[in-house]
Amino acid sequence: MSLYRRLILVAFVLTAVVIVFGAYVRLADAGLGCPDWPGCYGQVSPHHAQADILQTHAVDPQGPVSLPKAWKEMIHRYLAASLGLLILMIAALSWRRRDRQGVAPGVAALLVGVVIFQGLLGKWTVTLLLKPAIVTAHLLGGLTTLALLAWLGLRAHRVARLPMPPGVRAVARVGLVLLVAQIVLGGWTSTNYAALACTDFPTCHGSFSPETDYGNAFHIVRELGMTADGDFLPLPALTAIHWSHRLGAVVAAAALCLLAWLLARRQSTQPLGLALLAAITLQVALGIANVVFGLPLALAVAHNAGAVLLVALLVSINYRVGPLRAEAAVGRRKVAGRGKHEHENSYA
Known part of the structure; x- marks a missing residue:
C-alpha cells in the first residue's frame, strides 16, 4: 500500500474517532471544559492550567469547568489537530502525484478548506458558548471531512x-x-x-x-x-x-x-x-x-x-x-x- 493510500486510511479512521469522541465530549457536558481556544487558560494542557481550572471549579462546582472535563476537551483538540496535519500531508502528496491515476488533487484541496473552516467552527464553539447553529455546523463539517476522505480512499484504491x-x-x-x-x-x-x-x-x-x-x-x-x-x-x-x-x-x-x-x-x-x-x-x-x-x-x-x-x-x-x-x-x-x-x- 502506497504512502498516499495509508495516509488516507489513517486520516479516515482518525476522523471517525474525532467525530465520535467529540460527541462524547459534548454529551459529557465537557464542551467548555477549557473556556478559551486553542489552549486551556492559555496553556498547552490542563496539567499546566491546573491551578486556574481548580480555582474556577471551586467557585462553581456544578459548572462546565473541571479537570476531567478539561482533559476530555483538550484530548479532542489534540486529535483534531493531528487530523489536520494528516490532511495537509495528503493534499501535498496529492499535488505532487497529480498526474497519476487515482489521485484527486482538487478534492484534496477542498478537504484542506473544509478542515480550516472546521478549526474556526471549533474555536467559535467555545468562544460563542456552544451556540446550537455553530455546534451543529461543526458536526456537519466533521462528517463532510469523513465523506471526502472516504471518496479519496475509494478513488485511490481504484475501487x-x-x-x-x-x-x-x-x-x-x-x-x-x-x-x-x-x-x-x-x-x-x-x-x-x-x-x-x-x-x-x-x-x-x-x-x-x-x-x-x-x-x-x-x-x-x-x-x-x-x-x-x-x-x-x-x-x-x-x-x-x-x-x-x-x-x-x-x-x-x-x-x-x-x-x-x-x-x-x-x-x-x-x-x-x-x-x-x-x-x-x-x-x-x-x-x-x-x-x-x-x-x-x-x-x-x-x-x-x-x-x-x-x-x-x-x-x-x-x-x-x-x-x-x-x-x-x-x-x-x-x-x-x-x-x-x-x-x-x-x-x-
Missing part, C-alpha cells in the same frame, strides 16, 4: 464502479441527501439538549400530535437554551425539535431500506445492501433505546457512531453505483475494439 440502472443511482443519491438532512435534525436535537423532550415511545407526551412550537425551535441565530428574544426556550419548542427528528427518521429509514432492497437483490451489490440494512436497523434501535432508557451516555455516543457508519456506507454506495469513470469507459471501448478487430481477422 470498481458497478453498472447500475439510473433509477438505483437516483435512489442512492436521494438516500444520501435524506441521511444528511436527518443528521442535521439529529445534531440540532443534540445541541439543543432536546433528546429527552419526549420521554415516551412511539408517542410524545402520550400523543402522535404533541404541542409544538416550530418558530422558536428552528430559529437559527440564538443562544443555547434561549429564544431569539432572549427568553428560555419553551418545552413545545424542544418537543418540535425532537418530534421532527423522529419523523425525519421514518422518512430517511424508508428511503434507505428501499435502497438496501434494490442493492441486495443484485448479486454484485448484495453485500452493500445487507450492510446498509444492518446499519439502518442498528441506528433505529439505538435511537429508540436512547428515548426508552433516558439517554445513557454510552448509547448516545453509539448513536453518533451509527451516523458515522451510515455516512461512510452511503458515500461508498454512491461511488460504486455512480456513472463509470471516463478512463474506465475508454478502457472498455479499447478492449471491445481489440476483440472486434481480432474477430474480423479470423475470417480474413
Whole structure:
C-alpha cells in the first residue's frame, strides 16, 4: 500500500474517532471544559492550567469547568489537530502525484478548506458558548471531512464502479441527501439538549400530535437554551425539535431500506445492501433505546457512531453505483475494439 493510500486510511479512521469522541465530549457536558481556544487558560494542557481550572471549579462546582472535563476537551483538540496535519500531508502528496491515476488533487484541496473552516467552527464553539447553529455546523463539517476522505480512499484504491440502472443511482443519491438532512435534525436535537423532550415511545407526551412550537425551535441565530428574544426556550419548542427528528427518521429509514432492497437483490451489490440494512436497523434501535432508557451516555455516543457508519456506507454506495469513470469507459471501448478487430481477422 502506497504512502498516499495509508495516509488516507489513517486520516479516515482518525476522523471517525474525532467525530465520535467529540460527541462524547459534548454529551459529557465537557464542551467548555477549557473556556478559551486553542489552549486551556492559555496553556498547552490542563496539567499546566491546573491551578486556574481548580480555582474556577471551586467557585462553581456544578459548572462546565473541571479537570476531567478539561482533559476530555483538550484530548479532542489534540486529535483534531493531528487530523489536520494528516490532511495537509495528503493534499501535498496529492499535488505532487497529480498526474497519476487515482489521485484527486482538487478534492484534496477542498478537504484542506473544509478542515480550516472546521478549526474556526471549533474555536467559535467555545468562544460563542456552544451556540446550537455553530455546534451543529461543526458536526456537519466533521462528517463532510469523513465523506471526502472516504471518496479519496475509494478513488485511490481504484475501487470498481458497478453498472447500475439510473433509477438505483437516483435512489442512492436521494438516500444520501435524506441521511444528511436527518443528521442535521439529529445534531440540532443534540445541541439543543432536546433528546429527552419526549420521554415516551412511539408517542410524545402520550400523543402522535404533541404541542409544538416550530418558530422558536428552528430559529437559527440564538443562544443555547434561549429564544431569539432572549427568553428560555419553551418545552413545545424542544418537543418540535425532537418530534421532527423522529419523523425525519421514518422518512430517511424508508428511503434507505428501499435502497438496501434494490442493492441486495443484485448479486454484485448484495453485500452493500445487507450492510446498509444492518446499519439502518442498528441506528433505529439505538435511537429508540436512547428515548426508552433516558439517554445513557454510552448509547448516545453509539448513536453518533451509527451516523458515522451510515455516512461512510452511503458515500461508498454512491461511488460504486455512480456513472463509470471516463478512463474506465475508454478502457472498455479499447478492449471491445481489440476483440472486434481480432474477430474480423479470423475470417480474413
